[in-house]
Amino acid sequence: MESTTQAATVHDLDAAHLAAWPLPQPEAEGDKELRGHVLVLGGSREMPGAIILAATAALRAGAGKLTIATGDSVAQLVALAMPEARVIGLRENDTDGFHLDALESLDPLADKVDAVLVGPGMRDAPCTARLVHALLPRLDGAGVGLVLDACAMDVMLHMPHDWPDDKPMRFARPVVMTPHCGEMAHLTGLAKECIVGQPDTPALQAARDWNAVIALKGARTVIAAPDGTLWQHEGAGNIGLAISGSGDVLAGIVVGLLARGAPPEQAACWGVALHARAGDRLAQRMGTLGYLAREISMEVPALLEQLGRNDGSKHVPDGTGARHVPGDEQLGG
Template sequence: METPATPGHMVTLDAAALRGWPLPMPSPGGDKEERGHVLILGGSREMPGAVILAATAALRAGAGKLTVATGSSVAQLVAMAMPEARVIGLRETAEGGFRHEAVAELNPLADRVSAILVGPGMQDEAATAALVRSLLPRLNGTSVVLDACAMGIILNPDLDGEGAPFRFEQPVVLTPHAGEMAHLTGKAKQDIAAAPDATAHAAARDWNAVVALKGARTIISAPDGSQWQHEGGNVGLAISGSGDVLSGIIAGLAARGATLAQATCWGVALHARAGERLAERLGLLGYLARELPDEIPALMDSFARP
């Protein structure tokens, strides 16, 4: 069921809106294949935990199968932390990205995954942009979520023609906060914070992407002009690893069959409510990003009930 959002009309993502836009559910006898296969591509020597956070969140969001592709230097660590996952070790650049040959190693998975998340814990923006550029043509029919430095493909598109605008051939999800959006657009961070609706709308239209511009009030914009807003969560969510969890939730929901817009809207709402629940139990500050995914299954159930 698609949301009643229409271009030019802002939908508020409250409990009623989510209940009116239910997530795809597997059949009672469905197996893990029916719940989708998600691939998390990311991590580095300095930030191996990012893919662990994202991968955990994807499974907690209901994905049935999980593969993690990460740097060979940390692959064993990730495999031990994620016993549910198949883990592939990729050759790395000195700057913390993956070498171009990684595309060949991932090729066999291209037509077997339902959703792919690229970016958590990756550090070499130029190498990551080159990797994304090579992967995208192989991912027709796959839901794609780009986070962190994977969004840098917008600045490193390798297009013919100086100054040619960047546009994805097939829609993807992008999850920038105001600072990342400033980096991607060249606008001042304060200007983006002052006009998030217009900024997200223009980016979604120009880039052909579902854009979640994160903040205390998060704006989600689709390429057709549809927009959603979510207010909630708390300052405790502003912590290392929180964005990795959000992108993992979105990828997990997309693997289950949610549209890019639905996965993003539900992901934002579930992430915020998870922070609220943790604050109720532990206090406003000091809960950890690793604790957020555990809240997701019960929250999905609660939104599914009248």
């Protein structure tokens, strides 16, 4: 990644901006199908809880229907923990990855789901990348939204055997990716310290090059779109959110909003804002340290109502009033 990509402005994801950018709402007389069908693909023998956290968050974000695809070894456990979901067991290999024959179970779902999350709790990155590469044409053809989290983002690094050496990985349709700074360093080859200190440029460069909405997580989270638009979220959330499973919850919120009909950049921005504000609510009630990732999504429904009622009439989300980002920093590392 060698470029000088830099946004002229960055939009603050405050309450006014969110209220002026309302989420799609289902018809009052609609059924669960109209609220969106989510497929969450992930989990492993050692981390079945990650997929439960993500799936729960997708429903808390308002999705109406849920299917979970996970390993045979934990499918029954997940089904008992998630009575709201249909759970599909997939054949596993010795490294906790899924065999490509999982496509036989997943392919028919492409015409039935609205959004897919891949990654929470998965452990075999090369195997996961092969599965994602195999799924992409089917999901693209059906117009299904996609969120990649955790090792599923390694699809950028592990190409199919017949992939041309001189062809960089780029998605045909924008997907959402949710790396933290360490994962972003792994994906780009940049030094983690450079990304932590100046996340805007790496996020924008990746968004443009990969045709992805990048939610680069940190104390200040930035969300970059392929067209160069940049948002930031700071001043909410707290160190309590830095806990195992928190990222799974964020990914679940994002895919739930995507299933409801939000475009990728809106789902990512609202997801980040809801996640941070949920952390603030828990910190106020329970203390900054010690609340659990499973408790984050419980705050989301009330926050959706609250943010949806705020008056955003004074905010124009097309750049007016956005903060200027000085300089023309180059990527390095």
